[in-house]
Amino acid sequence: MNRLFAATLGILTAIGGFVDIGDLVTNAVVGSRFGLSLAWVVVVGVVGIVLFAHMSGKVTAISGRATFEIIRERLGPRAALVNLGGSMALTLLTLAAEIGGIALALQLLAGVAPLTIVLPLAFAVWWIVWRVRFSWMENAAGLLGLLLVGFVVALVALDPDWTALGRQLVPSVPAGGGESGLTYAYYAVALFGAAMTPYEVFFFSSGAAEEGWTSRDLWMSRLNVLVGFTLGGVLSLAIAGCAAVVLLPAGIAVTSLSQVLAPVAVALGVVGVVVVLVGVVAATTGAALETALACGYSIAQYAGWPWGKRLRPVQAPQFHVVVAGAVALACVVLATGVDPIMVTEFSVVFSAVALPLTYFPVLVVANDPDYVGEHVNGRVVNAVALVYLVIIGVAAVAAVPLMVLTRMGA
Template sequence: MKKIIAIVLGFGPGIFAIGYTIGTGSVTSMIVAGSKFGMQLLWVLLLSCFFSGVLMFAYGNYALITGETALYGFKKHLKFGKVLAILIIVGITFGQWNSLMGILGISSNIIYEILAINYEGIVAYKYETVLAIAVLVIVIFYALMLVGKYTFFEKILVIFVTLMGLSFIISLFFVQPLPIDVVKGLIPTIPEVPGGKMLVAAFVGTTMASATFLSRPLFVKGKGWTIKNLDQQKKDSITAAILIFIISGTIMAVACGALYHQGKVVTQVLDMANTLEPVAGNLAVSIFFFGALSAGLSSIFPCLLIAPLLVADYQSGELDTNSKQFRIITAIACMVALIGPLLGTNPIQIQILSQVFNVFVLPIVVLGIILMVNNKKIMDGYKTGMAVNLGLFSAFIFSCIISYNGVLGLLEYF
């Protein structure tokens, strides 16, 4: 047990990648997809996780070799880098803050459902209770943000991500998809139904998140890694990508096994909570509840961090978590997060839409790192390998196709 705990606590900046990637956005997308289409979109998840691993590796290597962070490097070295960096900051902040509204809404609804089971009197005051829970959660997280230490954030995330992963993997023992569904899911197809294109875009938006790659140099530096840790950085990137695929695929499989063949579709938070009840009873519901809540809470930290991270990256490449700027930007993010619960909107719909918006900045983020890691002057003579370049160029083509798909999906929706 001591060895297992040491391995978990020894996990590097990849824990933030999992925190960014597998939140309620990912859980929502996976459950909705699993309930609607079974394992049909497994191929999208596999490609997204593969390209995520390549991009995490490239951004991490860039930071260790040059000593610079991503946006600061774009501004310093690229011809239109300043404009590019500002566009990226605006695009990612918009997507992540929208996502934060959905995350807080879903997490608050899950806590409300747990309370409603034990205290029936609050059912008549659902809106007020959900809003009060949302305010309490965001105030607690803002207070934790003021502690302002990388190692503290990392330990909190390790706890949430571990609980989340174990909850979903245990849930899989209650319901398993058919092996033939898993095999079919690896064959590239897009569901020819209303909302199919948008869900594919949301899938990529949540598993191949730009915020994950751009923040990696800052987290690598926060970990204290140097050019001597190149091999460790590579292993950390691969491990993070594999874990993202396993946990996300498990969630989709649970929804497929429990709901798809019964023709049940998830549209509300309670539907997510009751994913397992028909076949596994209250115990499985409690375990799944716990996993979904851990996913939400593990995402609030990174989503609150993203705007001050990107601004600090652009300004100097150094993040000061004790600065006045950090406290003000995170306070604004907290207020934005409360908009969804305040309006009483369906958090699942907000979450899917926010993930779609995330894909539009992705091609710029991929192109930026391709230009940087292939400039020998910037990389101090370090040559990026052919395999990594092939992965990066493939990721760029994939991101362009998905962004186009996202536009078509939004046009269909509106």
């Protein structure tokens, strides 16, 4: 049982990073347009985030310090400031999308207009960060987010032709669907960026520090990333699979959260939709909490301020002010009436652009014996990580041109 609850940090990180509002919609869009032919991107993303998140957790467990703090010390304030600027802009954008995603889910669940509840939701996110213990927060959001397993249940209940579905796993642009190679490449980059969103590794590292991990807790880091991110990948594939079975044959284009849930309604009825919607609310709330905390963590660690939920506002005033300011800015963005799903689509594409700024420094620090001692990466891990840096570089260079050329996958 202790190991189960020990994995909730990874579950929270994975639910918030892999299955937030953007991923829910993006995976459904991909499934409805390309079937499962982009499933390989999810697998590549899962392996990558497991690899680098464990490095980040390892650095914290061994050194007792958060990764971003060490990056500033190791690479210098100027290089770290570039990283900070890129990741903060992206994280703020994602925070706005997640609060908007909670509002969209509550609209379907309770019939409330999204714009009328943005301010109360933003206040609730801030209050949870301020008042609720980290362990309670991660257990509640992570475990309730597991209700998204309803997509897996729905896929099985739909009883598809598994052989035909398996043939879709071959990477290719489906013939006769009017899709182009450029659009296929655009969604591949978007899925990859969503899977390896930069704030995930910094949140994971900071969460490890919040929980007081030491070298004796390296097993916990492995358990968290393997259970959490693998689960996130399975849920992403189930969402795409449901769309491939129900929406692709009907030629239905996904443009809203209700269409994402349509296959669940077909397979499990109203009760199934309600259960999954509760999971959506939990997942998007978890993502909102992650991103709000990530803003406070990164800026405070860069500046050398006291930080963490374990510290009261009077003990870490700058950290709490940054978190409150980030939530307020996200609320201002949503008050303009912008579509939260569109905001997230922008964020996952620009996430791909920012990937090298995050993952190269993490690899450098994970190989520095001054911080991790004898626990530096082995040759195999470094070889795989270098392959990922090449993939990350290609995705970063291609992201914006593909977005422009395809008009965001239109």
